[in-house]
Amino acid sequence: MSIKNVKNWAKSKKNDFGVKFVKNACFLKDAVLKYITVRRTSDRMKYFKNDVKRRDSTESKMNLKNLSKKCLTIYHESDKITKLSAARLRRTGP
Structure with a gap:
């Protein structure tokens, strides 16, 4: 092998190695x-x-809290209405 062929062979091997490495x-x-x-x-x-x-768990907890607050306010409001109507009935009479 001549020096030129050796260099070409080395270059070709390097290229093959480079191509394989890239692949x-x-x-x-x-x-x-x-x-x-x-x-x-x-x-x-x-x-x-x-x-x-x-x-979901936090929303359901929040929904329960909100529903319970709404129910309590409705209950208290209805209780107030009942008390007010009872007081009016007592004042005016049947």
């Missing part, structure tokens, strides 16, 4: 990106499900 890197890059994408999606779904559960 492997691209393959690994796609696989890793795919794994990261799937992982992020599942984490998002897990967080979303937990968030929905948390929101």
